[in-house]
Amino acid sequence: MLIGFLDVKSDLMIIDAHLHLPVLPEPRSYEQAMAKLLEDLRADQVNYAILIPDNLPNSEIGDVPVCLRLVRDTPELFLMGTIDIQTQGQEWIKELERLITQRLIVGMKIFPGHDPIYPTDPRLDPVYALCQANDLPMVIHTGWNSGHPEATQYNDPKTIVQVAERYPRLRIVIAHFFWPEVDYCYAVTHNYPNIYFDTSGLADGEVIQATGFEKIQAVLLKTLSENPKKVIFGTDYGMCSRPDHIQMIQRLPISAEVREGIFWRNAVELFHLPVTLLPTTQIYPASIR
Numbered sequence: 001m002l003i004g005f006l007d008v009k010s011d012l013m014i015i016d017a018h019l020h021l022p023v024l025p026e027p028r029s030y031e032q033a034m035a036k037l038l039e040d041l042r043a044d045q046v047n048y049a050i051l052i053p054d055n056l057p058n059s060e061i062g063d064v065p066v067c068l069r070l071v072r073d074t075p076e077l078f079l080m081g082t083i084d085i086q087t088q089g090q091e092w093i094k095e096l097e098r099l100i101t102q103r104l105i106v107g108m109k110i111f112p113g114h115d116p117i118y119p120t121d122p123r124l125d126p127v128y129a130l131c132q133a134n135d136l137p138m139v140i141h142t143g144w145n146s147g148h149p150e151a152t153q154y155n156d157p158k159t160i161v162q163v164a165e166r167y168p169r170l171r172i173v174i175a176h177f178f179w180p181e182v183d184y185c186y187a188v189t190h191n192y193p194n195i196y197f198d199t200s201g202l203a204d205g206e207v208i209q210a211t212g213f214e215k216i217q218a219v220l221l222k223t224l225s226e227n228p229k230k231v232i233f234g235t236d237y238g239m240c241s242r243p244d245h246i247q248m249i250q251r252l253p254i255s256a257e258v259r260e261g262i263f264w265r266n267a268v269e270l271f272h273l274p275v276t277l278l279p280t281t282q283i284y285p286a287s288i289r
């Protein structure tokens with residue numbers, strides 16, 4: 001039993017560095033989605049999380065202004081900035097800069113593949129420069145979109161390494177490991193000290209079926225053996241099962257120290273998260289655990 005197992009390890013901190021608002025059945029409100037998100041964080045004994053808004057207005061998962069409002073009074077939730085460079089230009093980049101300066105966002109995300117843009121699109125240069133100047137990690141969506149393998153032309157790791165070379169102090173987080181081609185992703189990116197990986201989506205049934213569980217596990221272990229700071233725990237909660245992702249990391253044959261790095265320490269260092277190191281029992285009263 002996963003919950004029972006986590007109860008025993010209640011001193012283990014978990015940060016989910018990649019999640020979204022859940023999409024509830026109609027009629028729904030953002031506030032209801034937020035309440036569900038917090039309820040599930042507590043059920044899964046996750047201490048902190050980074051909420052990633054959509055880069056489209058009126059999205060079911062909320063855009064940056066909506067999510068900014070939702071996380072305002074929730075110290076266990078941090079926020080990521082997002083941008084659609086096709087429609088949002090200089091004015092939005094100025095707003096993102098304000099959010100960075102006021103420490104209202106801890107990272108940035110772009111969605112090549114969801115958007116028909118390449119990471120090397122010159123319109124993204126001011127965003128990369130802004131992130132690099134502020135040591136704000138840039139998360140890049142990669143891999144198949146459900147039912148749309150052709151989306152990978154836009155987020156191929158070979159274009160991401162070009163960005164890593166042009167911005168050597170920009171810390172890049174590859175989301176979803178370019179599934180199902182995780183071996184290829186590892187081969188192209190592993191020599192870049194400024195490229196990191198989050199685990200979001202990797203325990204999803206569709207991803208495992210297309211990629212192979214052994215392959216995913218092997219690529220995570222290879223990455224960790226070279227640099228244990230390079231893997232960040234994320235789940236794509238809202239679309240994917242968080243308990244499955246927790247279990248995937250629990251089952252990796254790694255030391256307690258490396259596991260602790262994946263579950264929270266690496267995210268704290270990478271995103272500069274101002275977290276309090278409390279066991280979950282102290283953050284959430286026993287009555288709601």
Ligand SMILES: [Zn+2]
Nearest residue numbers: 018020200236
């Ligand atoms: Zn996601």
